Amino acid sequence: MRVSDAMTPDVLTVARDETIVEAARRMIERWVGSAIVDPDPPGSSLGIITERDILGLVAAGRDPSTGHVADYFTPDPICARPDWSLEHAAEAMTAGGFRHLVVIDQDRVVGIVSIRDIVRAWTKGRARQAVAVQIREAMNRDLVTIGRKATLREAARRMVERRTGAAIVESRRPNSPPGIITDRELLETVAAGTDPDKERVVDHLSAGMTFSAPDWSLKQAAEAMTGGGFQHVVVVDARGTVGIISMSDIIRRWID
Amino acid sequence: MGFLAPNERSQRMISGLVRGTGAAMTMSALRQVTTGLGLVEQTPPDAILKQRAFALLVRSPRLAFFLARRQVAVVELFHWAYGAGGGAAFALLPRSVLDRRWAGVAYGLGTWAVFELSIAPVLGLEQATKIRPVERLMFAADHALYGLILAGDRRWLLAERRWPIGWSRRGRHARF
Numbered sequence: 294m295r296v297s298d299a300m301t302p303d304v305l306t307v308a309r310d311e312t313i314v315e316a317a318r319r320m321i322e323r324w325v326g327s328a329i330v331d332p333d334p335p336g337s338s339l340g341i342i343t344e345r346d347i348l349g350l351v352a353a354g355r356d357p358s359t360g361h362v363a364d365y366f367t368p369d370p371i372c373a374r375p376d377w378s379l380e381h382a383a384e385a386m387t388a389g390g391f392r393h394l395v396v397i398d399q400d401r402v403v404g405i406v407s408i409r410d411i412v413r414a415w416t417k418g419r420a421r422q423a424v425a426v427q428i429r430e431a432m433n434r435d436l437v438t439i440g441r442k443a444t445l446r447e448a449a450r451r452m453v454e455r456r457t458g459a460a461i462v463e464s465r466r467p468n469s470p471p472g473i474i475t476d477r478e479l480l481e482t483v484a485a486g487t488d489p490d491k492e493r494v495v496d497h498l499s500a501g502m503t504f505s506a507p508d509w510s511l512k513q514a515a516e517a518m519t520g521g522g523f524q525h526v527v528v529v530d531a532r533g534t535v536g537i538i539s540m541s542d543i544i545r546r547w548i549d
Numbered sequence: 550m551g552f553l554a555p556n557e558r559s560q561r562m563i564s565g566l567v568r569g570t571g572a573a574m575t576m577s578a579l580r581q582v583t584t585g586l587g588l589v590e591q592t593p594p595d596a597i598l599k600q601r602a603f604a605l606l607v608r609s610p611r612l613a614f615f616l617a618r619r620q621v622a623v624v625e626l627f628h629w630a631y632g633a634g635g636g637a638a639f640a641l642l643p644r645s646v647l648d649r650r651w652a653g654v655a656y657g658l659g660t661w662a663v664f665e666l667s668i669a670p671v672l673g674l675e676q677a678t679k680i681r682p683v684e685r686l687m688f689a690a691d692h693a694l695y696g697l698i699l700a701g702d703r704r705w706l707l708a709e710r711r712w713p714i715g716w717s718r719r720g721r722h723a724r725f
Contacts, residue, residue: 425675425679427599470610470611470614502610503606503607503610503613504606504610504613504614504617505613505617506599506616506617506618506620508599509598509599509600509617510599510600512600513599513600513601513602517606517607520607521607521608528617529614529617529618530617531618531619
């Protein structure tokens with residue numbers, strides 16, 4: 294399968310002088326995790342801004358309402374070509390540690406391919422052979438756990454420090470399900486213009502999440518994520534929370 | 550079953566549920582041995598939960614949390630319930646079938662064949678495409694055991710009920 298088969302051709306574009314809050318609001322409205330930054334002046338190299346960049350600025354203690362896209366975007370991102378195989382695109386993402394690739398054809402942006410697009414495409418095809426692979430073989434055991442009363446800023450800082458897009462939020466009682474907060478929820482709070490120093494994580498838990506046991510099939514996790522529209526599954530067993538699995542982890546395991 | 554009186558039918562079903570549960574429990578015990586020895590990698594109910602149940606769990610994180618933490622118990626209970634249902638269905642088979650000596654074993658093997666030929670391929674379970682001959686043999690054996698225990702000597706199904714003096718199938722009646 295090629296990148297052109299999985300990419301999203303309808304690309305969100307933001308201007309360099311837009312505020313971060315405005316860019317975040319447009320990303321939320323379009324339900325995307327990244328936007329192309331307009332080349333300025335025209336013809337110069339393009340850039341990309343993602344929810345990870347916005348997580349980074351919240352973690353750094355900056356005020357999203359006064360920051361501008363120009364200050365936080367990633368210039369000259371790694372680009373893919375439409376005729377690349379999805380394996381090639383996935384390898385580029387894994388090697389670079391990012392989740393989006395701008396797709397360029399003859400110096401023109403023709404789309405964007407995200408890790409979600411790749412997982413969705415693979416769930417339909419290649420993953421049929423991956424039924425036997427268990428979640429434990431791909432999950433991340435190095436958990437970021439935060440208290441329910443922690444601020445969003447604190448959550449963002451911990452996530453950036455540990456280079457992860459999600460943190461486990463402690464449950465109210467020992468045997469009840471824990472929550473999760475991801476860079477998506479932080480993007481939403483930035484878009485809403487709320488103060489990350491005053492908001493508590495317990496009020497912004499991810500609604501789109503589920504749980505799995507370590508020995509359930511990785512293919513199921515991929516299907517749940519693409520079907521449910523979320524990027525993480527919390528892994529639990531009789532002892533409690535033992536890991537978390539993201540789309541990046543799934544892609545990394547499949548490439549291996 | 551039109552030829553069974555409602556009372557007899559419910560009696561049979563209850564007996565079938567009880568014996569089916571017991572037979573499934575015996576089957577579980579055998580599976581403890583076969584999985585422990587490495588002869589069986591994943592039992593059918595285990596495979597359904599681990600390979601295909603997730604799609605249902607997306608909409609219910611609390612249920613997913615419970616199943617993920619208590620899956621050993623849940624899988625066993627599910628299997629026993631399935632066995633109980635199978636037992637009830639067996640009890641309603643026609644007498645001409647139940648009269649046969651091989652009825653129980655054939656019924657057990659039949660439930661296994663239904664899984665192999667329809668449930669596993671339809672759900673896309675690994676067992677549908679990749680299964681070792683020894684594993685297949687063990688599944689056949691534990692289902693045959695299920696049928697054997699379920700049918701027993703079949704007297705519980707075939708013997709005429711002896712009613713207490715003063716009672717009949719229709720209830721108590723006066724003796725003159």
